[in-house]
Amino acid sequence: MSKTEHHVIIGTAGHVDHGKTALIGALTGVETDRLTEEKKRGISIDLGFAPFRLPGGMIAGVVDVPGHEKFISNMLTGIGGIDLVLLVVDVNEGVMPQTREHLQILDLLQIPQGIIVLTKCDLAEEDWIDIVEEEVREEVSGTFLEKAPVARVSAITGDGLDGLASLIETKARTLPIKDADGPMRLPIDRHFTLSGFGTVITGTLLSGRVRAGDMVEVLPPGDTVRVREVQVHGKQVEEASAGQRVALNLAGLDRERIRRGAVVGTPKVFEQTTCIDARLTLLADAPRPLKFRDPVHLYLGTARVVGLVALLDRDLMEPGESAIVQIHLDRPLVAHREDRFIVRSYSPMTTIGGGRVLDPRPVKHRRFRTEIMEALKDLESGEKSFLLQKLSDQQSTTVKNLELLSGLGRERVEKNLRQLEEEGLAWQLVDQWAASDALASWRHRLRDATTRFHSENPLQPGIPHATLKGALPDKVSSKAFQKLLTMIIDDGQLVRKGEWIALSDWTPQPTRQQAEDLEKIEAAYQRGGALVKNRNEMIERLNLTPEQADTYFTFLFAEGRLVKLTEETYLHAETYQNAVQLLRDHFAQNETLTLAQFRDLFGSARKQVQALLEHFDSLKYTRRVGDERVAWKLPEKD
Known part of the structure; x- marks a missing residue:
């Protein structure tokens, strides 16, 4: 499918028995009430779905939601992706x-577009x-439907x-085309078992694409x-993309292991959380603070x-107020930054507000801390602030992880990171990014670790690379460490001495x-x-002790003063230089060299000569061809 193909989800909302299901049936020719009880009682209980070919x-x-107050939770399940x-x-x-309650929910969720439909106009x-x-116009005043068009219809005539x-088509064409190139994400709104097929799940594909044969992760429980x-509107397709209603037949997954509310996604991309930072707004007519x-x-x-x-930042939140809060969840779910949510009072259950996710995986915050509230407001203020906050929290991370945390596409993440880099607030360390304050801290750690090693090992030429890397957090990759080390060396604060790193003025x-x-050892x-x-x-x-x-x-x-051939084999520098000269002299007269020939020339044991010749190979002085060696890049005579 083309990246620019337009996919739109239409939803209904309104009071029970106001004709939502009949309207959808008249528009699409599909009866969305599928349950026996729905048909018997004449009201929608669960979600209904239908394809709608526009002119x-x-x-x-189309998602048809129940209007009865007893089934508001089912309504909320279906309305989020429209x-x-x-x-x-x-x-x-x-x-x-x-x-009124549905209108409040729609407004809190910030549904992009809407149409007011007056039904049963024939009566x-x-x-x-x-x-x-x-x-109705008075009721929707001040909401996203304030300037919405009104249609007068009769499903009967x-x-x-x-x-x-x-x-509907005119409105649909104004909606932005969804980019399906991100990770696949599909919240499950129904799941069932079909004889001969196994587990089937349905939902609205929020991002990405999915094809038959793809491996996906179901969270919870976390099975891949x-x-x-893949089916779209009951028809098998090769691929479905963002913005479509999708049914997936999943192989090897027991229906009992999944539930409504789980998410199907690209493996190893999404994570579950039991805590979110959010901007919460209470409705002005919420029953109590x-x-x-x-x-x-x-x-x-x-x-x-x-x-x-x-x-x-307060002990009480009054109706009509808005605040940044932290919400601790009783079980994990998959959340993204900018996801919208609704909250209902615990008992009796009524809609009291809603909001949006600022951070899907925050640390626990202490209350009434000015610096924490300022950081959270920065987090809320925009994409760049959020990414900088995440860099500061995690010290170093990858673009892929920032995609996951932010819900932004790779291009937008990288664009923001480049701007932060230009402002001197972030640095790229090959395969990772780090905040400038973390970078400054790491530079200090590396200098301190080197100084401390010199103090504890006064005879050592410097600190080994692996030991020095241990001074940094484990999450700093080897490539990032080498880049940071090069930056410090280029600044002249440290120097590289073969296999070691030392302070620029260090001498054992x-x-x-x-x-x-x-002297005894060298002699x-x-x-x-x-x-x-x-x-x-x-x-x-x-x-000597070890x-x-x-x-x-x-x-x-x-x-x-000594040359190391292997962990057990060393030669005095003069002896080694003599061996190098013997090598030059031999190849001045011969095209090949065997181990036996060099053993005779050098006058040493076979094991020692073998170590010496392999050392020459590693320096590219020679190259082994079968049982012989040929000259490659012989060193010039000093």
Whole structure:
């Protein structure tokens, strides 16, 4: 499917028995009431779905929600993913309680577009319809539907349906085209088992694409399974993309392990959370204030959980007020920054407010802290502030992780990071990004660790790379560490000495006893020449402890007085230079060299000669061809 293909989800809202289901049936030809009880009682209990071919050919998905107050939770499950809402009002009854509650919910969720639909107009006089329309206009004043168009229809006679369909298409064309190139995310609103097929789930695809054969993760429980088949509006398709109603047949997943509210997504991209930072707004007509740690029912996507609201800057939140809060959830769900949610009072259950997620995985905050509230307001103020806050919280992270935390696409994340880099607030360290304050802290840590190592190991030429990296958090990658180290070396604060890192002015200073011991070791290697003993034998002969040996041999190697061939094989520098000269002289007269030939030339044991020739190979002085060696990049004579 094309990235620019337009997919739209239409939803209904309104009081029970105001004709929502009949309207959808008249528009689409589909009976969305599928349950026996729904047909028996004549009201919608659960969500209904239908495809709707608009006059211009676009096929929209329709979600029909129940209007009865007892099934408001089902209504909330279906309404979250819609792009365009039809607020349905029966002209014979006018605005009713669920009309108002649904309108409040739609406004809190910030549904992009809407149309007011007056139904059953065949049963009312024109003057009466005018009065009802004026009543509805007064009700929606100050909401997202304040300037919405009004359609007068009859599902029985068909009057006004063509005009409504054209109006829907006009509105739908103004909606932004969804970018389906992000990670796949589908909240589950239904799940069931079909004989011969296994587990089937349905939902509105919020982002990304999905194809048969894809591996997806179901959260909860966290199982990764294969998509056996993809359907859109009851028809098998190769691929579905963002903005479509989708049914997925999942292989190897027991229906009992999933529930409404779970999310199907790209594996290893989404995470569950039991705590969110959010901007919460209470309705002006909420029945009472909200107190610290009051329980609420929270509806996000298709999930419903109980949350304890932690008020961070007050003890009481009055109706009509808005505040940044932290909500602790009784069970995990998948949340994204900017996700909208609804809260209902714990008991009796009534809609009291809603809001949007600022941070889906925050740390626990202490209350009444000015610096915390300022940081949270910065977090709320925009994408760049949010990303900088996440960088500061995590110290270092990847673009992929920031995509996950922010809900933004990769291009927008990278654009914001580049701006932060230009402002000197963030740095790219190869495969990771870090906030500037973290970077400054790490520079200090590396210098301190090097200074401390010098103090504790006065004879060592410097601190080994691996030891120095241990001074940084584990999450800092090897590539990021090397980049940071290069930056510090380029600044002249540290220097690289072969395998070690040292302060720029560092010089090892042996004590008198250490200097004597070093002289003994060097003299022994100088006397031994090509027939020198291996390291362990030399340590035993010179009566050195393992700790002394490690320190002394490292010092002599760093000073260039000994040459290390292997962990056990060292040569005196003069002996080694003699071996290099023998190598040059041989290849001046010959094209190849065998181990036996060099053993005879050098006059040493086979094991020692083999280590020496492999050392020459590693330096690219020679290259092995079968059992022989040929000259490659022989060093020039000093």
